[in-house]
Amino acid sequence: MPVLHNLRLPTLIGRLSPSHSILSSLIFTLLGIHLFITWHSARQRLRKHGEKAPAAPSWAPFGIDLLATAVRRLISNDFFTWSRELLSVPGRTVSISMIGQDLLMTDAPENIKAVLSTHFSDWAKGETFHTIWEDLMLDSIFASDGALWHANKDMLRTFISKLRSTDYDVTEKHISQLFQNLEDGESYDFFDQIDRFSLDVVTDVFFGESAGTLTSEKQPVREAVEDMYVWNTKRVLLGNLGPFLPGSPKASGVMHSYLDRVIDKARATNEESDPDEKSRREDSMLGSLLRQGLSRKLIKDAMLAIMLGGKDPSSITLVWVIYELARQPEILVKLREEIAHTVGFAPLPTPGQLKQMPLLQNIIKETLRLHPPVGYNIRVAAKDTSLPTGGGLDGTKPVGVLKGTHIITSNLGVQRLHSSPAPPSLPSFDIFAPSRWQSWTPDLWTYLPFNHGNRVCLGRNFAMMQMEYFLCRIFQEFESVQLMDEEMDRKCLYKVKGVDGREERGEMKIKMALNTKPAGAVMVKFVKTGKRQ
Numbered sequence: 166m167p168v169l170h171n172l173r174l175p176t177l178i179g180r181l182s183p184s185h186s187i188l189s190s191l192i193f194t195l196l197g198i199h200l201f202i203t204w205h206s207a208r209q210r211l212r213k214h215g216e217k218a219p220a221a222p223s224w225a226p227f228g229i230d231l232l233a234t235a236v237r238r239l240i241s242n243d244f245f246t247w248s249r250e251l252l253s254v255p256g257r258t259v260s261i262s263m264i265g266q267d268l269l270m271t272d273a274p275e276n277i278k279a280v281l282s283t284h285f286s287d288w289a290k291g292e293t294f295h296t297i298w299e300d301l302m303l304d305s306i307f308a309s310d311g312a313l314w315h316a317n318k319d320m321l322r323t324f325i326s327k328l329r330s331t332d333y334d335v336t337e338k339h340i341s342q343l344f345q346n347l348e349d350g351e352s353y354d355f356f357d358q359i360d361r362f363s364l365d366v367v368t369d370v371f372f373g374e375s376a377g378t379l380t381s382e383k384q385p386v387r388e389a390v391e392d393m394y395v396w397n398t399k400r401v402l403l404g405n406l407g408p409f410l411p412g413s414p415k416a417s418g419v420m421h422s423y424l425d426r427v428i429d430k431a432r433a434t435n436e437e438s439d440p441d442e443k444s445r446r447e448d449s450m451l452g453s454l455l456r457q458g459l460s461r462k463l464i465k466d467a468m469l470a471i472m473l474g475g476k477d478p479s480s481i482t483l484v485w486v487i488y489e490l491a492r493q494p495e496i497l498v499k500l501r502e503e504i505a506h507t508v509g510f511a512p513l514p515t516p517g518q519l520k521q522m523p524l525l526q527n528i529i530k531e532t533l534r535l536h537p538p539v540g541y542n543i544r545v546a547a548k549d550t551s552l553p554t555g556g557g558l559d560g561t562k563p564v565g566v567l568k569g570t571h572i573i574t575s576n577l578g579v580q581r582l583h584s585s586p587a588p589p590s591l592p593s594f595d596i597f598a599p600s601r602w603q604s605w606t607p608d609l610w611t612y613l614p615f616n617h618g619n620r621v622c623l624g625r626n627f628a629m630m631q632m633e634y635f636l637c638r639i640f641q642e643f644e645s646v647q648l649m650d651e652e653m654d655r656k657c658l659y660k661v662k663g664v665d666g667r668e669e670r671g672e673m674k675i676k677m678a679l680n681t682k683p684a685g686a687v688m689v690k691f692v693k694t695g696k697r698q
């Protein structure tokens with residue numbers, strides 16, 4: 166080693182024999198020819214399908230600067246603003262070249278439609294995504310393609326798509342627990358509470374046994390899921406290099422031992438003392454899968470789909486509803502009037518009554534528009550293909566896409582930037598205004614919180630029922646909700662630089678960790694009737 170260390174490269178080359186020099190020149194020439202042919206044939210293949218999308222500006226070799234910016238903006242919860250800046254090009258589609266890989270990003274409705282629907286079979290979740298998320302998702306529906314995805318979908322659809330009357334009873338049981346947690350006049354991190362509520366409900370409904378997080382101090386499962394969301398989202402940004410970074414074996418272990426415990430308990434507790442409870446357990450998804458004699462692995466795939474799909478997105482939507490209503494209390498006053506007229510404050514709402522509450526429906530629609538929990542989707546091209554628009558100088562030509570190229574479609578972007586100009590009577594698309602829905606119907610592909618196409622959310626009816634029921638119940642119980650701005654400020658959640666350079670309170674930032682959610686704790690205090698503070 167010390168000998169080699171003392172040799173400089175020119176000295177080393179000078180000492181090579183003539184036959185070695187010829188050989189190395191030959192190798193370099195062949196390598197150069199190979200690279201040229203690969204580049205040329207890729208260009209030809211690309212041209213067959215369309216033009217290039219404009220490139221995101223970059224100055225460093227191999228787009229290292231873009232990677233650094235992506236990671237920095239991700240960590241500072243500023244990814245949405247960055248993606249918006251990048252997408253302000255005529256065709257709303259950019260090509261981002263980082264560490265030797267091309268990534269496309271788009272919020273053009275035509276392109277989103279092509280990826281999710283009209284060219285569905287050209288796109289997949291892909292092997293990279295599967296490998297990165299395997300420690301959390303196994304082979305569940307969220308990480309599978311092709312025949313495996315079809316099998317997962319057929320299995321889950323039976324259980325998720327139809328609502329049962331007992332779902333309301335289970336929801337009510339956990340709402341009562343949540344109210345007990347909230348009514349002591351303290352302030353709470355609302356996401357923490359609502360996320361526990363959602364997990365307890367979905368596990369109770371689909372596994373026949375609640376995770377019981379609303380009543381426990383420690384939250385190992387939720388913390389493990391969050392750890393994996395945050396770390397794996399960063400790995401996803403590295404594209405094909407992401408799988409080379411380690412996963413989170415500890416967090417994954419916590420998750421899997423929880424699932425094992427639930428399965429073992431469900432197998433063991435066939436002799437339930439309460440006959441109603443016993444039959445509800447047997448009717449649950451887990452009860453049914455166990456009766457079918459499916460392998461533990463397949464059962465876990467299904468349980469993970471329920472836990473991941475059923476917990477975060479509904480919790481995120483509800484925390485944004487509460488955040489927005491606390492900032493616009495006049496909307497909450499109107500909502501309570503609607504509740505008073507339709508249900509009253511004492512009886513439990515029926516499914517029919519919930520559907521007859523236009524303001525409640527519009528509040529949910531508007532929240533899902535402004536704050537979609539699945540703000541971005543990622544896919545990879547399964548073959549050479551094209552996107553209908555975004556290529557060429559004016560951004561109107563089809564974009565050619567080579568097999569293996571990843572694409573990020575931005576639901577957040579398209580839902581805040583309607584393709585046609587907003588009528589002057591409508592508020593800006595960046596503002597929370599449920600009233601816009603009284604006179605506005607978006608085009609199909611500009612509003613897709615549950616996605617459209619083949620991979621549309623299987624749990625959307627369940628989610629809508631949960632959110633409608635929850636919001637009606639909480640505002641039957643509580644008259645108002647206050648944002649604890651000072652507590653949030655202390656945690657430095659959403660400070661921005663004001664005009665005079667001093668920090669002031671801005672909009673809550675958006676954190677991207679698989680899903681898109683408030684970057685900081687939404688600290689709230691709920692106030693009961695007659696207890697206004």
Ligand code: HEM
Nearest residue numbers: 306470474475478479482539614615616620622623624628
């Ligand atoms: C506000 C609540 C919800 C929103 C906004 C939402 C949104 C979405 C979106 C955008 C997708 C597509 C993801 C992708 O293509 O990668 C999806 C898929 C899915 N969702 Fe939801 N979801 C919600 C609630 C739920 C609930 C409560 C469940 C189950 C109980 C659920 C189960 C699923 C499943 C199983 C899929 C996979 C569909 C497939 O890949 O074929 N979701 N959801």
